[in-house]
Amino acid sequence: MxxxxxxxxxxxxxxxxxxxxxxxxxFVYVASSQAGRLQNLAVARGDSVARGAPLFALEATLEQAAQQQATQQLHAAEAQYADLQTGKRPPEIAVVRAQLAQAEAADRNAAEQLRRDQAQFDIHAVSQAQLDNSRAQADASRARVDELRNQLSVAALPGRAQQLAALAAQADAARDALAQADWRLSEKSIKAGQAGLVYETMYRVGEWVAAGNPVVRLLPxxxxxxxxxxxxxxxxxxxxxxxxxxxxxxxxxxxxxxxxxxxxxxxxxxxxxxxxxxxxxxxxxxxxxxxxxxxxxxxxxxxxxxxxx
Incomplete structure:
Protein backbone atom coordinates (compact mmCIF):
# COMPACT_ATOMS: atom_id res chain seq x y z
CA MET A 1 0.00 0.00 0.00
CA PHE A 27 -0.09 33.40 -40.71
CA VAL A 28 1.42 35.36 -43.58
CA TYR A 29 -1.26 37.08 -45.65
CA VAL A 30 0.14 37.39 -49.18
CA ALA A 31 -1.29 40.28 -51.19
CA SER A 32 -0.40 42.56 -54.09
CA SER A 33 -0.05 46.32 -53.82
CA GLN A 34 -1.90 46.58 -57.16
CA ALA A 35 -5.52 45.87 -57.96
CA GLY A 36 -6.64 43.59 -60.77
CA ARG A 37 -8.58 40.56 -61.88
CA LEU A 38 -7.15 37.25 -60.65
CA GLN A 39 -5.79 35.61 -63.78
CA ASN A 40 -3.94 32.62 -62.35
CA LEU A 41 -3.94 30.88 -58.98
CA ALA A 42 -0.92 28.59 -58.93
CA VAL A 43 -1.58 26.95 -55.54
CA ALA A 44 -4.42 25.25 -53.70
CA ARG A 45 -5.24 24.86 -50.04
CA GLY A 46 -2.97 22.27 -48.43
CA ASP A 47 -0.08 22.70 -50.89
CA SER A 48 3.45 23.01 -49.58
CA VAL A 49 5.39 25.67 -51.47
CA ALA A 50 9.08 26.51 -51.58
CA ARG A 51 10.52 29.99 -51.34
CA GLY A 52 10.20 31.76 -54.68
CA ALA A 53 7.40 29.52 -55.94
CA PRO A 54 4.66 31.39 -57.87
CA LEU A 55 1.46 31.89 -55.88
CA PHE A 56 -0.88 33.95 -58.06
CA ALA A 57 -0.95 36.45 -60.91
CA LEU A 58 -3.27 39.36 -61.63
CA GLU A 59 -4.20 40.68 -65.07
CA ALA A 60 -1.39 43.01 -66.17
CA THR A 61 -2.33 44.40 -69.61
CA LEU A 62 -2.02 48.05 -68.57
CA GLU A 63 1.21 47.46 -66.66
CA GLN A 64 2.82 45.72 -69.64
CA ALA A 65 1.85 48.59 -71.94
CA ALA A 66 3.22 51.12 -69.44
CA GLN A 67 6.48 49.19 -69.24
CA GLN A 68 6.85 49.17 -73.04
CA GLN A 69 6.12 52.91 -73.20
CA ALA A 70 8.67 53.66 -70.47
CA THR A 71 11.26 51.51 -72.27
CA GLN A 72 10.77 53.37 -75.54
CA GLN A 73 10.95 56.76 -73.82
CA LEU A 74 14.22 55.75 -72.18
CA HIS A 75 15.69 54.63 -75.50
CA ALA A 76 14.66 57.94 -77.09
CA ALA A 77 16.22 60.00 -74.30
CA GLU A 78 19.46 58.00 -74.40
CA ALA A 79 19.65 58.34 -78.20
CA GLN A 80 19.18 62.12 -78.01
CA TYR A 81 21.88 62.38 -75.36
CA ALA A 82 24.32 60.28 -77.40
CA ASP A 83 23.55 62.25 -80.58
CA LEU A 84 24.24 65.57 -78.86
CA GLN A 85 27.61 64.30 -77.65
CA THR A 86 28.90 63.29 -81.09
CA GLY A 87 28.30 66.51 -83.06
CA LYS A 88 27.18 66.43 -86.69
CA ARG A 89 27.42 63.30 -88.81
CA PRO A 90 30.18 62.97 -91.49
CA PRO A 91 27.76 63.52 -94.39
CA GLU A 92 26.52 66.74 -92.77
CA ILE A 93 30.12 67.93 -92.30
CA ALA A 94 30.83 67.07 -95.96
CA VAL A 95 27.93 69.33 -97.03
CA VAL A 96 29.39 72.23 -95.03
CA ARG A 97 32.85 71.59 -96.56
CA ALA A 98 31.36 71.71 -100.07
CA GLN A 99 29.53 74.95 -99.28
CA LEU A 100 32.78 76.40 -97.92
CA ALA A 101 34.64 75.47 -101.12
CA GLN A 102 31.96 77.23 -103.19
CA ALA A 103 32.11 80.28 -100.96
CA GLU A 104 35.92 80.44 -101.18
CA ALA A 105 35.74 80.30 -104.99
CA ALA A 106 33.11 83.06 -105.01
CA ASP A 107 35.29 85.08 -102.63
CA ARG A 108 38.31 84.82 -104.93
CA ASN A 109 36.21 85.87 -107.91
CA ALA A 110 34.75 88.83 -106.01
CA ALA A 111 38.23 89.92 -104.86
CA GLU A 112 39.54 89.78 -108.45
CA GLN A 113 36.53 91.71 -109.72
CA LEU A 114 37.13 94.39 -107.08
CA ARG A 115 40.82 94.68 -108.14
CA ARG A 116 39.83 95.17 -111.78
CA ASP A 117 37.13 97.72 -110.97
CA GLN A 118 39.52 99.63 -108.75
CA ALA A 119 42.03 99.84 -111.62
CA GLN A 120 39.31 100.97 -114.03
CA PHE A 121 38.08 103.53 -111.52
CA ASP A 122 41.56 104.98 -111.21
CA ILE A 123 41.56 105.82 -114.94
CA HIS A 124 37.94 106.98 -114.75
CA ALA A 125 36.69 104.04 -116.79
CA VAL A 126 33.97 102.95 -114.31
CA SER A 127 31.70 104.85 -111.99
CA GLN A 128 31.93 105.12 -108.23
CA ALA A 129 28.69 103.14 -107.94
CA GLN A 130 30.15 100.16 -109.79
CA LEU A 131 33.26 100.23 -107.58
CA ASP A 132 31.12 100.35 -104.44
CA ASN A 133 29.07 97.42 -105.70
CA SER A 134 32.20 95.34 -106.36
CA ARG A 135 33.55 96.18 -102.89
CA ALA A 136 30.22 95.10 -101.28
CA GLN A 137 30.26 91.82 -103.21
CA ALA A 138 33.82 91.12 -102.04
CA ASP A 139 32.92 91.87 -98.41
CA ALA A 140 29.84 89.61 -98.59
CA SER A 141 31.84 86.77 -100.13
CA ARG A 142 34.51 87.07 -97.42
CA ALA A 143 31.85 87.07 -94.69
CA ARG A 144 30.22 83.97 -96.18
CA VAL A 145 33.59 82.17 -96.10
CA ASP A 146 34.07 83.09 -92.43
CA GLU A 147 30.54 81.90 -91.61
CA LEU A 148 31.03 78.48 -93.21
CA ARG A 149 34.44 78.03 -91.60
CA ASN A 150 32.85 78.68 -88.19
CA GLN A 151 30.00 76.26 -89.01
CA LEU A 152 32.59 73.60 -89.85
CA SER A 153 34.30 74.13 -86.49
CA VAL A 154 30.99 74.00 -84.60
CA ALA A 155 29.90 70.83 -86.42
CA ALA A 156 32.77 68.93 -84.83
CA LEU A 157 31.84 70.07 -81.30
CA PRO A 158 29.49 68.22 -78.92
CA GLY A 159 26.40 69.95 -77.52
CA ARG A 160 26.62 72.69 -74.94
CA ALA A 161 27.03 71.63 -71.32
CA GLN A 162 23.56 72.89 -70.42
CA GLN A 163 21.95 70.91 -73.24
CA LEU A 164 23.84 67.78 -72.25
CA ALA A 165 22.80 68.23 -68.63
CA ALA A 166 19.15 68.65 -69.63
CA LEU A 167 19.16 65.53 -71.80
CA ALA A 168 21.00 63.56 -69.10
CA ALA A 169 18.29 64.57 -66.61
CA GLN A 170 15.62 63.46 -69.10
CA ALA A 171 17.35 60.09 -69.47
CA ASP A 172 17.50 59.68 -65.67
CA ALA A 173 13.81 60.54 -65.37
CA ALA A 174 12.95 58.02 -68.09
CA ARG A 175 15.07 55.41 -66.31
CA ASP A 176 13.21 56.03 -63.04
CA ALA A 177 9.86 55.82 -64.85
CA LEU A 178 10.91 52.45 -66.30
CA ALA A 179 11.89 51.21 -62.84
CA GLN A 180 8.44 52.18 -61.54
CA ALA A 181 6.76 50.42 -64.46
CA ASP A 182 8.87 47.31 -63.86
CA TRP A 183 7.92 47.30 -60.17
CA ARG A 184 4.20 47.69 -60.88
CA LEU A 185 4.39 44.83 -63.37
CA SER A 186 6.26 42.63 -60.89
CA GLU A 187 3.54 43.30 -58.31
CA LYS A 188 1.07 41.56 -60.60
CA SER A 189 2.89 38.20 -60.27
CA ILE A 190 3.45 37.29 -56.63
CA LYS A 191 5.84 34.60 -55.41
CA ALA A 192 6.29 33.04 -51.99
CA GLY A 193 8.68 35.01 -49.83
CA GLN A 194 9.37 31.90 -47.75
CA ALA A 195 8.53 28.23 -47.74
CA GLY A 196 5.32 27.19 -46.05
CA LEU A 197 1.91 25.56 -46.16
CA VAL A 198 -0.90 27.13 -48.16
CA TYR A 199 -3.48 27.31 -45.40
CA GLU A 200 -6.21 29.01 -47.43
CA THR A 201 -6.92 30.84 -50.70
CA MET A 202 -9.34 33.76 -50.55
CA TYR A 203 -10.25 34.32 -54.24
CA ARG A 204 -11.14 32.34 -57.32
CA VAL A 205 -9.77 32.92 -60.81
CA GLY A 206 -11.72 35.68 -62.54
CA GLU A 207 -12.61 37.59 -59.38
CA TRP A 208 -11.53 41.19 -58.87
CA VAL A 209 -8.92 41.67 -56.17
CA ALA A 210 -8.59 45.08 -54.57
CA ALA A 211 -5.11 46.44 -53.83
CA GLY A 212 -3.76 45.09 -50.56
CA ASN A 213 -6.34 42.31 -50.21
CA PRO A 214 -4.68 38.97 -49.38
CA VAL A 215 -5.15 36.21 -51.92
CA VAL A 216 -3.20 33.44 -50.17
CA ARG A 217 -2.83 32.73 -46.45
CA LEU A 218 0.52 31.07 -45.89
CA LEU A 219 1.84 29.33 -42.77
CA PRO A 220 5.64 28.97 -42.70
Missing part, protein backbone atom coordinates in the same frame (compact mmCIF):
# COMPACT_ATOMS: atom_id res chain seq x y z
CA UNK A 2 2.83 2.40 0.85
CA UNK A 3 4.41 1.60 -2.52
CA UNK A 4 1.14 2.34 -4.33
CA UNK A 5 0.76 5.63 -2.48
CA UNK A 6 4.30 6.56 -3.47
CA UNK A 7 3.64 5.76 -7.11
CA UNK A 8 0.48 7.86 -7.08
CA UNK A 9 2.38 10.71 -5.51
CA UNK A 10 5.03 10.44 -8.17
CA UNK A 11 2.42 10.44 -10.92
CA UNK A 12 0.74 13.46 -9.38
CA UNK A 13 4.07 15.28 -9.34
CA UNK A 14 4.62 14.61 -13.05
CA UNK A 15 1.08 15.77 -13.84
CA UNK A 16 1.66 18.92 -11.83
CA UNK A 17 4.72 19.68 -14.00
CA UNK A 18 2.67 19.46 -17.19
CA UNK A 19 0.65 22.40 -18.43
CA UNK A 20 -2.05 22.45 -21.02
CA UNK A 21 -1.63 24.47 -24.20
CA UNK A 22 -2.36 24.52 -27.89
CA UNK A 23 -0.64 25.06 -31.20
CA UNK A 24 -1.01 28.45 -32.85
CA UNK A 25 0.23 29.75 -36.18
CA UNK A 26 1.27 33.26 -37.19
CA UNK A 221 6.89 26.25 -40.32
CA UNK A 222 8.96 28.84 -38.46
CA UNK A 223 5.72 30.68 -37.58
CA UNK A 224 4.22 27.79 -35.62
CA UNK A 225 4.31 28.29 -31.84
CA UNK A 226 2.86 26.82 -28.67
CA UNK A 227 0.79 28.76 -26.19
CA UNK A 228 0.40 27.32 -22.70
CA UNK A 229 -0.54 28.66 -19.30
CA UNK A 230 1.25 28.34 -15.97
CA UNK A 231 0.11 29.32 -12.47
CA UNK A 232 1.40 32.30 -10.54
CA UNK A 233 3.64 30.09 -8.44
CA UNK A 234 5.55 28.88 -11.53
CA UNK A 235 5.77 31.95 -13.76
CA UNK A 236 8.59 33.47 -11.72
CA UNK A 237 10.88 30.57 -12.51
CA UNK A 238 10.41 30.81 -16.28
CA UNK A 239 12.76 32.76 -18.54
CA UNK A 240 13.14 33.29 -22.25
CA UNK A 241 15.43 30.76 -23.86
CA UNK A 242 14.35 28.02 -21.44
CA UNK A 243 13.80 24.60 -22.98
CA UNK A 244 10.45 22.80 -22.65
CA UNK A 245 9.06 19.53 -23.98
CA UNK A 246 5.79 19.16 -25.89
CA UNK A 247 3.61 16.09 -25.95
CA UNK A 248 0.54 15.53 -28.10
CA UNK A 249 -1.59 12.50 -28.88
CA UNK A 250 -0.71 12.49 -32.58
CA UNK A 251 3.02 13.14 -32.12
CA UNK A 252 5.34 10.21 -32.80
CA UNK A 253 7.69 11.51 -30.12
CA UNK A 254 7.98 14.43 -27.75
CA UNK A 255 8.98 17.71 -29.33
CA UNK A 256 11.52 20.14 -27.92
CA UNK A 257 10.70 23.85 -27.86
CA UNK A 258 12.17 27.07 -26.53
CA UNK A 259 10.38 29.73 -24.48
CA UNK A 260 10.44 33.10 -26.25
CA UNK A 261 7.78 35.06 -24.41
CA UNK A 262 6.36 35.10 -20.88
CA UNK A 263 3.33 37.31 -20.31
CA UNK A 264 3.54 39.84 -17.50
CA UNK A 265 -0.22 40.08 -17.25
CA UNK A 266 -2.24 37.55 -15.29
CA UNK A 267 -5.68 36.25 -16.11
CA UNK A 268 -8.19 34.05 -14.34
CA UNK A 269 -8.94 30.58 -15.55
CA UNK A 270 -12.65 30.92 -14.56
CA UNK A 271 -14.46 34.23 -14.00
CA UNK A 272 -14.03 34.54 -10.21
CA UNK A 273 -13.74 37.52 -7.89
CA UNK A 274 -10.13 38.40 -7.21
CA UNK A 275 -9.02 37.71 -3.66
CA UNK A 276 -6.10 36.17 -1.82
CA UNK A 277 -8.02 32.89 -1.70
CA UNK A 278 -8.34 32.91 -5.50
CA UNK A 279 -4.69 33.50 -6.30
CA UNK A 280 -4.29 29.87 -7.28
CA UNK A 281 -6.68 30.58 -10.15
CA UNK A 282 -4.27 33.08 -11.74
CA UNK A 283 -2.42 31.89 -14.84
CA UNK A 284 0.16 33.49 -17.13
CA UNK A 285 0.45 32.87 -20.86
CA UNK A 286 3.78 31.55 -22.15
CA UNK A 287 4.84 31.10 -25.78
CA UNK A 288 7.36 28.48 -26.87
CA UNK A 289 8.67 27.82 -30.38
CA UNK A 290 9.66 24.40 -31.68
CA UNK A 291 12.31 23.83 -34.32
CA UNK A 292 11.09 24.31 -37.91
CA UNK A 293 11.48 20.59 -38.69
CA UNK A 294 9.30 19.62 -35.73
CA UNK A 295 6.86 22.48 -36.29
CA UNK A 296 5.85 20.99 -39.64
CA UNK A 297 4.22 18.09 -37.78
CA UNK A 298 2.06 20.37 -35.62
CA UNK A 299 -1.24 21.99 -36.60
CA UNK A 300 -2.90 25.17 -35.32
CA UNK A 301 -5.53 24.42 -32.71
CA UNK A 302 -3.98 21.09 -31.74
CA UNK A 303 -3.92 20.58 -27.94
CA UNK A 304 -0.56 19.80 -26.33
CA UNK A 305 0.87 19.18 -22.90
CA UNK A 306 4.00 21.11 -21.99
CA UNK A 307 6.61 19.86 -19.53
CA UNK A 308 9.14 22.29 -18.04
CA UNK A 309 12.81 21.41 -17.77
Missing amino acids: LLAIGLLAACSGRDADQYQGYVEGE PANIKIRFFVPETVVGSLRTGQAVTLHCDACAHDVAATVRYVSNQAEFTPPVIYSNDARDKLVFMVEAWPAAADAATLHPGQPVAVSLK
